[in-house]
Amino acid sequence: MESLILILSILLLISLAAVTYPFRPFVKRRNALLVSLGLFIAIGALPSVKLEQPQTVSSGGQLDAVIEKRTDASILQENQLALLDSTNTDGEIPDACGEGGLALNDVVAVSGEAPIRQEAKATAPKLKNEKASQALGTTHYYQIDNSTTVRRTCAQTEWTKIKIVTPDWLTHVSGWVPNSSLRVIERTSDGTRTFVEADFYWDSDTKKFKSQIISVVNRISRENKSCKKIDAFSVAKSPSRSGPNDPVFFVTCGSGARAFNVFFRPSRAQNTRVFSAKNPLPLAEATDACEIAARLNATLPSTVKFSRIWDLAYIPHALGRARVVSSFTARNAFDLELSYRIDCLFDGADLIETQIAEKFD
Secondary structure, three states: OHHHHHHHHHHHHHHHHHHHOOEOOEOOHHHHHHHHHHHHHHHHHOOOOOOOOOOOOOOOOOHHHOOOOOOHHHHHHHHHHHHHHOOOOOOOOOEEEOOOEEEOOOEEEEOOOEEOEOOOOOOOOEOEOHHHHHHHOOOOEOEEOOOOEEEEEEEOOOEEEEEEEEOHHHOOOEEEEEHHHEEOOOEOOOOOEOOOHHHOOOOOOOHHHHHHHHHHHHHHHHHOOOOOOEEEEEEEEOOOOOEOOEOOEEEEEOOHHHOEEEEEOHHHHOOOOOOOOOOOOOHHHHHHHHHHHHHHHOOOHHHOEEOOOOOOEEEEOOOOEEEEEEEEEEEOOOOOEEEEEEEEEEEOOEEEEEEEEEOOO
């Protein structure tokens, strides 16, 4: 741009000189004058070039002499980086969301209790639990507590939008909670969750054995392959299995229909015996054992005809139990053939329960 202005300026001087004394290519003063006016207008239409002068710090050393102007974009970037520093994203950079937030999409734990709000501010309305309010006749609101895990869908400086992960029946609930109510889940090097004191509900029975219970629950989580999903908040004393000065506790593994309890004594914290999961008895072996049970309960065992195909049902469970349901026929003392249903329950390789009922169809 500066070179163009310089060239036009030289041409303007030449044309002005030709106005005083005409010379080629300006044969007449009138032509030189028109060219001079055209060049003058062209130079005036060009954008001006401003040379930036470097700012210097005064001899007094006052750094305020140099002021860095920060744009909204730079502030937004700093907020995002600050949030990223406290999260585990496995090297992936999350997307931006909301007002300077990040869509982390990681699962975190909860400290204490906090209501879920409709917007990211303390004065925003709380999220109403419509079903509970209608059923109980009073207003109830959703909240999170130590028994809850949540997914951070938009983490901002002071507030985070979350979606409940556990318990399973609240996974449709999402809203805003303060960052102070969330905490990162501790994990081992292989990714297994490490349960800490804040993950449990402590009552008069359990708080006496805090360290032992925390140790045992973490061992169950690591050693029992069927307990990859464990609800530490469910730990409680078993009234049926505990005795005088012999407390027995349990923790729930799994969820829904596949949930089961693992029982333990506090002394297992020092016991090196592994909390290995029982394997359900395989179908063929369970069927054989159930047929033997049918023969043992028949008046004439040799007359038993056990159904191994049409009426047979086999249901294994993560707890290590298996259930076999089938039918059989057998003759009674009067030589009459009767039909029966049989239900066999196995705990590992042990048959722990058998139910037999006559069929009337």
